[in-house]
Amino acid sequence: MYAQMIKSTGQGVKSDEQMTEQERAFQARIDAGEKIEPKDWMPDGYRNNLIRQIGQHAHSEIVGQLPEANWITRAPTLERKANLIAKVQDEAGHGLYLYCAAETLGISRDELVDMLHSGAMKYSSIFNYPTLTWADMGAVGWLVDGAAIMNQVPLQRTSYGPYARAMVRICKEESFHQRQGFHIMMAMCNGNQAQKRMAQDALNRFWFPALMMFGPSDKDSVHSAQSMAWKIKMNTNDELRQKFVDETVPQAHYLGLTIPDEQLVLNEDTGNHDFTEPDWSEFHSILKGDGPCNVERLEVRAKAWEEGAWVRDGMMAHAEKRASRKAAAG
Amino acid sequence: MDHAFEFLVRQGDNVLVLGHRLSEWCGQGPVLEEDIALANIALDMIGQTQLWLSYAAEVEGANRTADDLAYLRDAWDFRNVLLVEQPNRDFAVTIMRQFLFDAYHVPYLHALESSKDQRVAEIASKCRKEAIYHLERSSSVIVALGDGTEESHKRMQAALERLWPYTGELFLSDETDDAVAESGLAPVLNDVKARWLQTVQSSLKDAYLQMPDNDFAQIGGKSGIRHSEHLGHMLSTMQVLQRSYPGAQW
Ligand SMILES: [Fe+2]
Ligand SMILES: [Fe+2]
Numbered sequence: 339m340y341a342q343m344i345k346s347t348g349q350g351v352k353s354d355e356q357m358t359e360q361e362r363a364f365q366a367r368i369d370a371g372e373k374i375e376p377k378d379w380m381p382d383g384y385r386n387n388l389i390r391q392i393g394q395h396a397h398s399e400i401v402g403q404l405p406e407a408n409w410i411t412r413a414p415t416l417e418r419k420a421n422l423i424a425k426v427q428d429e430a431g432h433g434l435y436l437y438c439a440a441e442t443l444g445i446s447r448d449e450l451v452d453m454l455h456s457g458a459m460k461y462s463s464i465f466n467y468p469t470l471t472w473a474d475m476g477a478v479g480w481l482v483d484g485a486a487i488m489n490q491v492p493l494q495r496t497s498y499g500p501y502a503r504a505m506v507r508i509c510k511e512e513s514f515h516q517r518q519g520f521h522i523m524m525a526m527c528n529g530n531q532a533q534k535r536m537a538q539d540a541l542n543r544f545w546f547p548a549l550m551m552f553g554p555s556d557k558d559s560v561h562s563a564q565s566m567a568w569k570i571k572m573n574t575n576d577e578l579r580q581k582f583v584d585e586t587v588p589q590a591h592y593l594g595l596t597i598p599d600e601q602l603v604l605n606e607d608t609g610n611h612d613f614t615e616p617d618w619s620e621f622h623s624i625l626k627g628d629g630p631c632n633v634e635r636l637e638v639r640a641k642a643w644e645e646g647a648w649v650r651d652g653m654m655a656h657a658e659k660r661a662s663r664k665a666a667a668g
Numbered sequence: 669m670d671h672a673f674e675f676l677v678r679q680g681d682n683v684l685v686l687g688h689r690l691s692e693w694c695g696q697g698p699v700l701e702e703d704i705a706l707a708n709i710a711l712d713m714i715g716q717t718q719l720w721l722s723y724a725a726e727v728e729g730a731n732r733t734a735d736d737l738a739y740l741r742d743a744w745d746f747r748n749v750l751l752v753e754q755p756n757r758d759f760a761v762t763i764m765r766q767f768l769f770d771a772y773h774v775p776y777l778h779a780l781e782s783s784k785d786q787r788v789a790e791i792a793s794k795c796r797k798e799a800i801y802h803l804e805r806s807s808s809v810i811v812a813l814g815d816g817t818e819e820s821h822k823r824m825q826a827a828l829e830r831l832w833p834y835t836g837e838l839f840l841s842d843e844t845d846d847a848v849a850e851s852g853l854a855p856v857l858n859d860v861k862a863r864w865l866q867t868v869q870s871s872l873k874d875a876y877l878q879m880p881d882n883d884f885a886q887i888g889g890k891s892g893i894r895h896s897e898h899l900g901h902m903l904s905t906m907q908v909l910q911r912s913y914p915g916a917q918w
Contacts, residue, residue, distance in 0.1 A: 410692075410694050412909060414739070415735045415739070416738055417718070420715060423711045424711055426707065430700055430704045472909055525918055638696060646697065648698075648817070649702070649759050652813045656811070
């Protein structure tokens with residue numbers, strides 16, 4: 339997902355006896371569905387886990403602007419251009435809400451950004467794939483935003499108040515993005531031969547990377563068990579992936595596109611689709627930094643940050659000067 | 669020459685080209701808030717383009733759409749001023765270009781609200797609401813960065829000097845400007861210039877920036893006679909899909 343393979347305490351979920359009284363009271367609040375707010379006491383593990391998760395999610399929104407920004411200057415109509423600018427702008431806004439949510443946990447945006455640039459923090463694997471044709475703007479909205487929604491809708495009920503509230507705002511916009519992407523796909527699929535070819539090619543390239551967004555199976559992961567006990571993760575990766583496949587397959591049929599998986603079949607017994615797992619070695623190599631666009635994506639972000647330093651410094655200096663002028667004027 | 673069509677295309681092309689330039693920043697702004705603000709202005713400008721070019725296409729009556737005008741004309745048929753097609757270069761040039769244009773756009777649109785043409789007046793009124801916000805924003809950034817640090821001041825002054833020769837074209841009347849002023853479609857440019865100058869002088873003063881005392885003007889954009897080399901490259905990117913797949917619906 340936008341946050342993949344988040345490490346928790348690594349210790350597994352503590353039993354009632356292992357918890358301190360404070361920890362037991364904390365867990366009881368979570369179990370009762372209460373929201374934890376920034377000023378409340380929380381275990382260090384909970385705080386650190388959330389910083390990793392929200393930070394990675396924020397970075398994904400920011401880096402996630404780039405594959406789509408790649409087509410803004412080539413959008414084929416004024417309306418498509420406006421829609422795509424609006425979408426990329428929304429993603430920047432999502433990044434902003436999430437950095438603000440992370441800041442309530444005691445870490446600054448600058449610290450988080452430094453960790454992104456140094457490689458200490460990751461962003462979603464999906465944004466390390468290139469966008470090669472206009473149909474990719476359709477596929478990204480339809481599949482990538484679609485997958486994000488699967489994960490983020492349940493997170494509206496997450497235990498940490500600022501994160502849950504950020505998710506409520508974000509989800510509204512994500513479903514709009516998904517529809518917009520689907521409409522682009524529809525226009526392509528109703529278009530000429532070249533456009534149909536672009537649409538199928540985009541699905542071929544984005545299908546498995548979209549499945550990877552949910553992360554490898556975590557049914558035996560101690561990290562996930564702890565995150566789920568704390569309600570900062572609401573479903574297992576496999577549950578969400580299955581849901582995504584089941585919802586997406588009929589949409590692909592409607593578009594007249596073929597999902598690039600010969601094993602894909604509706605299982606009459608379970609009512610779910612059986613499908614081929616993505617290539618997890620590719621996933622791990624992307625996390626290591628070897629995806630097709632890892633180097634470029636980080637380079638663009640780091641360059642924007644470095645070249646923007648004089649602007650940030652200038653604005654800061656002006657704010658300080660203005661404050662001291664005001665003070666001097668009494 | 670149909671002066672009304674020419675006039676409308678000038679309005680549309682200015683915001684199309686500038687909106688496109690701003691959109692080149694998406695995802696790469698110096699700070700998240702500026703990234704969002706630039707995208708927001710780009711978005712407004714593409715929306716304004718649709719209003720102006722749709723009306724231009726109607727007035728022309730040749731069965732073209734706003735998209736046809738945007739995507740299927742070559743550089744010599746574009747009628748934007750040279751200022752807006754100048755490349756982004758650094759953030760200083762981008763925001764200075766924006767300020768110099770906004771400071772013109774607001775009073776110009778204001779005057780257009782009294783156009784004899786009802787439709788022009790309506791479009792102008794809608795656009796001016798947005799332009800006022802753009803000007804507030806660009807002027808406050810100019811002031812902050814002109815004041816800011818030694819480096820930010822130096823960059824802003826350099827940007828101002830680099831762009832200054834492109835401001836004259838905004839106010840140099842040509843045959844079309846005279847004709848639309850005459851017919852009551854648009855204001856006399858000289859009247860707008862006084863208000864532009866007032867805004868520019870006062871913001872530059874607050875920004876501790878020195879207004880160049882050179883009134884040399886580069887011209888050729890709004891007449892289409894001599895655009896810069898940059899416009900052709902912009903259009904080759906912007907128009908690539910419409911040119912490569914003629915007649916396709918997107
Ligand atoms: Fe988003
Ligand atoms: Fe989105």
